[in-house]
Amino acid sequence: MQRRQKDDFIEVSAFSPSIPLRYRWSFLLAVLSVELIIFLFIIGQLVNGFLHIFVFVSYCYLFTSTIYKFVMYRKTNWENSPYSLIKRFINDNRLFLEEIQVLGTDSNGKAVKKKVITESVFILYKETPKELIIRFWKNGDKWNELANASTNKLSAIFGLNCTINDDIQYCDYIFEKVLDNRLHLAHGIPKTNGTIIQVTEKISYDVSRVSHGLTIGNTGSGKSVWIEYKILAYAQMGAIIYVADPKSADLSLLKYVHGFEDRVVSEPNHIARVLREVTEIMETRYRQYFSEVSAFGKTFVDFNLPPVVLVFDEFAAFIKSADKKLSTECMSYLYSLILKGRAMGCFVEIILQRPDSSILDGALRDQLGCRTLLGTASKEATMMCFGSSSVEHKSISVKGGGYIKIDGQGEEKYFETPFMKDFDFIAELESIIYKRQ
Numbered sequence: 276m277q278r279r280q281k282d283d284f285i286e287v288s289a290f291s292p293s294i295p296l297r298y299r300w301s302f303l304l305a306v307l308s309v310e311l312i313i314f315l316f317i318i319g320q321l322v323n324g325f326l327h328i329f330v331f332v333s334y335c336y337l338f339t340s341t342i343y344k345f346v347m348y349r350k351t352n353w354e355n356s357p358y359s360l361i362k363r364f365i366n367d368n369r370l371f372l373e374e375i376q377v378l379g380t381d382s383n384g385k386a387v388k389k390k391v392i393t394e395s396v397f398i399l400y401k402e403t404p405k406e407l408i409i410r411f412w413k414n415g416d417k418w419n420e421l422a423n424a425s426t427n428k429l430s431a432i433f434g435l436n437c438t439i440n441d442d443i444q445y446c447d448y449i450f451e452k453v454l455d456n457r458l459h460l461a462h463g464i465p466k467t468n469g470t471i472i473q474v475t476e477k478i479s480y481d482v483s484r485v486s487h488g489l490t491i492g493n494t495g496s497g498k499s500v501w502i503e504y505k506i507l508a509y510a511q512m513g514a515i516i517y518v519a520d521p522k523s524a525d526l527s528l529l530k531y532v533h534g535f536e537d538r539v540v541s542e543p544n545h546i547a548r549v550l551r552e553v554t555e556i557m558e559t560r561y562r563q564y565f566s567e568v569s570a571f572g573k574t575f576v577d578f579n580l581p582p583v584v585l586v587f588d589e590f591a592a593f594i595k596s597a598d599k600k601l602s603t604e605c606m607s608y609l610y611s612l613i614l615k616g617r618a619m620g621c622f623v624e625i626i627l628q629r630p631d632s633s634i635l636d637g638a639l640r641d642q643l644g645c646r647t648l649l650g651t652a653s654k655e656a657t658m659m660c661f662g663s664s665s666v667e668h669k670s671i672s673v674k675g676g677g678y679i680k681i682d683g684q685g686e687e688k689y690f691e692t693p694f695m696k697d698f699d700f701i702a703e704l705e706s707i708i709y710k711r712q
């Protein structure tokens with residue numbers, strides 16, 4: 276079996292020693308013996324009876340504290356250590372091959388046989404204060420399949436949720452030791468740093484690299500609250516925000532906010548107009564800023580251009596219900612925004628109640644850099660949002676809880692949208708806009 280470079284990883288296999296010397300009971304016995312010898316030596320040197328009692332009491336204290344410290348050290352540093360747990364995982368699942376080998380003959384001429392491990396899986400781990408990474412190499416051998424199929428067992432062993440980073444040559448299981456926390460907007464909204472959206476205490480992403488969003492969730496799962504938070508984050512960036520709300524629901528109320536009056540639309544013709552407007556902004560930016568070779572690799576951030584965001588609620592329902600010509604026109608604008616908008620800073624945030632792959636196929640979906648699935652979702656919705664994934668989704672009872680997948684940040688992970696209670700979204704938005712003017 277081919278084994279590759281280990282980086283800072285520690286390797287564990289069936290060949291690794293079961294217990295390192297400093298955790299063995301025999302080691303404790305050796306330490307206690309040394310202590311006893313020292314005690315007997317000191318006692319032998321003393322004549323004073325009072326000193327005998329004093330040394331004896333000290334020795335008793337040393338004896339019990341040595342045993343206590345050893346047991347605690349073993350428990351915390353060894354029994355629950357990744358090394359020991361991985362070793363147990365290998366043994367319990369028999370991830371090794373054994374064969375009986377003849378070692379020689381005894382005095383009666385009988386063959387002396389012994390079971391010897393001949394092959395083993397090799398699992399690596401690396402521990403930092405924040406995370407534990409367990410790596411399975413994919414060697415195309417009999418343990419290859421194991422690399423992608425150990426989520427449940429490993430999560431159970433370590434008692435932590437994990438995310439997977441699946442590479443061609445290896446599969447990393449990343450266990451977060453520090454739990455993530457939901458943001459509480461009543462404590463103040465996080466200040467947007469440049470083009471970064473802070474999602475939870477630990478999750479964030481940069482819209483200049485990861486553009487466009489998709490939010491899927493059943494009614495009441497928290498889509499509107501999540502999008503409202505995103506609108507605040509975009510507003511902090513100084514974005515020009517358009518809202519298409521064909522059902523004239525909550526988001527359409529934004530038209531009463533100063534600056535949003537003609538950017539919030541519900542009528543099909545107006546939605547088409549807004550899509551056209553955003554596409555034109557994108558095309559104009561292309562012509563003005565990206566027509567020379569010096570613009571190579573640059574984005575809207577390099578030209579100090581504000582992001583332009585189109586929030587499209589109930590997008591699939593709109594496309595299905597609109598007249599054919601209009602829906603074709605809208606789809607073509609949307610395609611070009613999704614495919615070409617990133618560098619120009621022109622983004623779409625699509626909200627869907629029900630998955631519909633006839634509207635948003637896999638190729639287009641993959642262009643939407645931040646995808647969220649809120650509430651307990653059907654298999655179809657999960658597939659629609661994330662494609663095939665090895666993440667086991669739990670059922671969700673928390674309002675605003677769901678899964679998020681951000682381009683370049685591995686598989687989807689559980690998260691909770693910022694908590695919006697005792698918080699006035701409209702007042703906050705108006706205050707952001709006022710401060711910007």
Ligand SMILES: Nc1ncnc2c1ncn2[C@@H]1O[C@H](COP(=O)(O)OP(=O)(O)OP(=O)(O)O)[C@@H](O)[C@H]1O
Nearest residue numbers: 493494495496497498499500674675692693694695
């Ligand atoms: N992040 C959150 N913080 C606080 N409450 C939330 C959050 N997300 C959802 N809720 C609660 O859940 C309710 C439903 O959320 P929301 O209106 O966003 O769902 P929805 O998916 O948009 O539903 P619909 O499709 O019917 O519009 C909210 O009124 C709110 O009470």
